[in-house]
Amino acid sequence: MKAAKVVFVLGGPGSGKGTQCALIVEHFGFTHLSAGDLLRAEIKSGSQNGAMIQSMIKEGKIVPSEVTVKLLQKAMLSSDNDKFLIDGFPRNEENRSAFELITGIRPEFILFFECSEKEMEKRVLGRNEGRIDDNIETIKKRFKVFIDSGLPVLKHYDSLGKLRKINGDRMKEEVFESVRPLFTAFAKKD
Ligand SMILES: Nc1ncnc2c1ncn2[C@@H]1O[C@H](COP(=O)(O)OP(=O)(O)O)[C@@H](O)[C@H]1O
Numbered sequence: 712m713k714a715a716k717v718v719f720v721l722g723g724p725g726s727g728k729g730t731q732c733a734l735i736v737e738h739f740g741f742t743h744l745s746a747g748d749l750l751r752a753e754i755k756s757g758s759q760n761g762a763m764i765q766s767m768i769k770e771g772k773i774v775p776s777e778v779t780v781k782l783l784q785k786a787m788l789s790s791d792n793d794k795f796l797i798d799g800f801p802r803n804e805e806n807r808s809a810f811e812l813i814t815g816i817r818p819e820f821i822l823f824f825e826c827s828e829k830e831m832e833k834r835v836l837g838r839n840e841g842r843i844d845d846n847i848e849t850i851k852k853r854f855k856v857f858i859d860s861g862l863p864v865l866k867h868y869d870s871l872g873k874l875r876k877i878n879g880d881r882m883k884e885e886v887f888e889s890v891r892p893l894f895t896a897f898a899k900k901d
């Protein structure tokens with residue numbers, strides 16, 4: 712698994728991570744792994760961690776890294792692909808160090824969508840996916856967690872020269888035109 716190429720995709724709730732990942736998958740043949748989607752699937756599967764995960768998500772808190780890294784690792788191992796977009800991860804320093812320790816993988820780079828809180832709030836409230844955390848009370852908590860726990864992760868990768876910031880406040884097609892050049896090195900599909 713050490714040969715796998717990984718790009719972490721970060722940004723606040725509603726910054727457009729999932730939307731841009733779908734476009735990258737379509738154009739560059741990556742496999743999209745959303746940490747949030749894997750955690751939500753784990754709740755639905757009736758896992759013994761389900762109740763804990765559900766209450767963390769409802770409160771906008773970060774699920775213990777061991778749980779999330781195991782889910783990501785399992786998904787990577789069961790894929791034929793060797794190029795992964797890991798979306799919504801790492802959310803804090805614990806996520807980051809646990810992933811590096813357990814998988815031995817270092818990301819190629821970090822795609823980070825910068826977006827105003829006003830725009831993110833509007834998008835999340837309009838998302839209509841029936842998520843238990845897409846309500847104004849939990850959104851405020853998620854914004855705070857993003858700043859308090861997420862910024863140290865971004866600083867870390869910035870210091871390694873791996874942070875690629877994209878203005879996510881624009882129309883999705885315009886955002887993708889800024890994303891595209893970062894992936895041309897991966898253009899050849901295997
Ligand atoms: N650039 C954009 N402009 C307007 N709406 C967007 C844009 N990107 C995504 N959206 C919409 O905003 C909502 C949140 O986007 P999503 O990709 O799910 O964000 P995230 O994965 O970062 O939480 C979705 O309903 C999506 O269709």
Ligand SMILES: Nc1ccn([C@@H]2O[C@H](COP(=O)(O)OP(=O)(O)O)[C@@H](O)[C@H]2O)c(=O)n1
Nearest residue numbers: 724725746747768771772773774799800802
């Ligand atoms: N690495 C992660 C990713 C998500 N999560 C949880 O899942 C929730 C939703 O994350 P998400 O990435 O699906 O959605 P957004 O908050 O980006 O819109 C987070 O608020 C956390 O409670 C986590 O605990 N650890």
